[in-house]
Amino acid sequence: MTPLPLQSEPTAPPEPAAGDGRRVVQARDLTLTFQTADGPVYALSNIDLDIEQGDFVSFIGPSGCGKTTLLRAIADLEHLSGGTLTVNGVSPHQARLNRDYGYVFQAPALYPWRSIERNVTLPLEIMGVPRAERRERARTYLDLVNLAGFEKKFPWQLSGGMQQRASIARALCFDPALLLMDEPFGALDEIVRDHLNEQLLQLWSKTGKTVVFVTHSIPEAVFLSTKIVVMSPRPGRIIDVIPTDFPRDRNLDMRETPAFLEVAHRVREGLRAGHSYDD
Amino acid sequence: MTTDALAAPGSRPGWLSRLFAGRGGPIAVVVLAILTLWYAGAVYLNAPGMIDAFEREKRAWSTAELIEGTWSQDRPLLPAPHQVLVEMKKTILDKPITSKRSLVFHAWVTLSSTLLGFAIGTGLGIVLAVGIVHVRTLEKSLMPWIISSQTIPILAIAPMVVVVLGAIGLRGLVPKAIISTYLCFFPVTIGMVKGLRSPDLLQMDLMRTYNASRWQTFWKLRWPSSLPFLFTSLKVAVAISLVGAIVGELPTGAQAGLGARLLAGSYYGQTIQIWSALLTAAALAAAMVGLVGLTERFVLRRMGARP
Incomplete structure (x- = not known):
């Protein structure tokens, strides 16, 4: 994989803001190729995708299908090789400079020398938010992820699930409209x-x-999504985009309903069509 | 210095509990073994001289007399431990510390240049590491020089440093401190380069998602990540800093300092004086390494390290 440069140039000419202003992510014919010693790896090819404001969109697929790469491209952590991508109507680079999104990684990535509260307020410190307000926001968002009372603890004193909740609070505390989550509960x-x-x-x-x-x-x-993007590897591409129309307040029992199983079946069909189950 | 002092940063129980959790025993055994070997060595090395002395006096001697004699010579090849301790008591406790014969006075002379050199060396080491981590050209251009600087025997460099600095009017403390610096910046640089690079990819990416400046990434991520590495390096650095100061006193005919005591002792065959200076230097090094260790424990505890 090519190393990430510290600063990246805007990767695509900023497209005119999407018509109604409610389109948060728009990808057109996006490709992304890694140059490796063994030749190019086609991580993403011909990706077209629209994500509307308020959507809960899941990328699903086997490992190597480029779902994490696509998320990282939206976050301007990877460079596009071709096509266009806009985030909040501007280039991913500009969106990152604007601090338009909060990112939750596969691991909590908490800084072990900071208390939970100071981990949550790290982005606020960087953005220059005054101390009193930082504390206030930490309290609010730790409350939101049910971690009230753990402000002074250090990461190692928390379970894995609690650590990941703290990292979600950290991604939310500066109130970005877009939340990018990379297999946050995978571990x-x-x-x-x-x-x-x-x-x-x-x-x-x-x-x-x-x-x-x-x-x-x-x-x-x-269970989570309003829209499921089924992806497949070699090259990473989108096989199917499945909208779901479950109500917003769902509970775990929903997963035994026929409607739920029907959507799950369609996802599985998509994965099979993308040869995800082949040897 | 013990291997313990060089152990990787991590959690260890407090020294009190360690002592009572059965580590006092092994230490006592080692001390006993060293003392036994030392006394035996004193007998072995000093016996020929003692026998000569008996023969010059033309008197008969028994084995017990011989052994006793080897442990109480004025200028033995290898003084017995108690002789060294008596000398240390005499020169540390009984002399006023302002006296030229007080080991405390000499130790302070050496210690002051050790600490100055250690401070400069640590600062230099950190600055070099920061440069190397942030500027690729610096890594390529500096690293080979930094490494080859340590292949030159310090005994060869020390007289040059003293002579050159003497020519521009710097005498006494500063040249010795510079020699300490020369030795002790190295472990700090190497440790800090590793430490400043220790943040993992996710921790770095996180800073990127916040659009953090290099400066912010440095102070909020790289620097705190590197502190355990820094303390490990400092333990090595402070000990060799003392070596540097002592070596700096040897070629200059310095009148004061542990190095001067060593040199004077060897001129006049005062082996007991040499050994007491050596033991004092060792104790000084142990104390400084211990102090760095305590600081480490305090700082890392405040940074949330597991007790």
Whole structure:
């Protein structure tokens, strides 16, 4: 993989802002190729995608299908090789400079020398928010992820699930309209994951944020999303985009309903069509 | 210096609990073994001289007398431990510290240039590491010089430093401190380059998503990540800084300092004086490494390290 340069140039000419201003992410014919010692790796090819404000969009697919790369491209952590991509109507680079999104990584990536509160307020410190307001916001968002009372603890004193919740609070505390989540619950056990899925849904309906969520779990994708993007590897591409029309307040029991299973089935069909189950 | 002092940064129980958790025993055994070997060595090395002395006096001697004699010579090849301790008591506790014969006075002379050199060396080491981590050209151009600087024997460089600095009017403390600096910046640079690069990819990406400046990334991520590496380096640095100061006193005919005591002792065959200066230097090094260790524990505890 080519190393990431510290500063990147705007990758695409900023397209005119999407018509109604409610389009948060727009990709047209996006390709992304990594130059490696063994030749080029086609991580993404011909991606067309629209994400509307308030959407909860999941990218699902087997490992190597480019779902994380696509998310990183939206976050301006990877360079496009071709096509256009706009985030909030501007280039991903500009969106990153504007601090338009909050990013949640696969691991909590908390800084071990900072208390939970100071981890959550790290982005605020960088953005120059005054101390009193930082504390206030930390309290608000730790409350929101049910971590009130853990302000003074250090990361190692928290369980994996609690650490990931703290990292979600950190991504939310500067109130970005867009939340990018890269398999945030992938390392957690299923019981904790179910619980956090419910909490995430509540949080989403409370805050009205746009969420882009990478996962490799079909139930998780169907349970959370308003729109499921099924992807397939070699080269990474979009096989199917499946809208779901479940109500916003869902609970875990929903996963046994026929409607839920039908969507899950369609996701599986998409994955099969993309040869995701081949050897 | 013990290997313990060089151990990787991490969590260890407090020294009190360690002492009572059965580490006092092994230490006592080692001390006992060293003392036994030392006394035996004193007998072995000093016996020929003692026998000569007996024969010059034309008197008969028993084994017990011989052994006792080897442990109480004035200028033994290898003084017995108690002889060194008596000398240390005499020169540390019994002399006023202003006296030229007080080891405390000499130790302070050496310690002051050690600390000055250590401070400069640490600063220089950190500055070099910061440059190397941030500027690719600096890494390519500086790193080979930094490494080859340490292949030159310090004994060869020390007289040059003293002579050159003497010519521009710098004498006493500063040249010795510079020699300390020369030795001790190296572990700091190497440790800090590693430490400043220790943040993982996610931690760095996080800063990128906040559009943090290099300066912010440095102070909020790289610097705190590097502190455990810094303290490990400082333990090595402070000990070799003392070596540098002592070596700096050797070629200059310095009148004061532990190095001067070593040199004077060897001129006049005062082995007991040499050994007491050596032991004092060792104790000084142990104390400084211990102090760095305590600071490390305090700082890292405040940074949320597991107790």
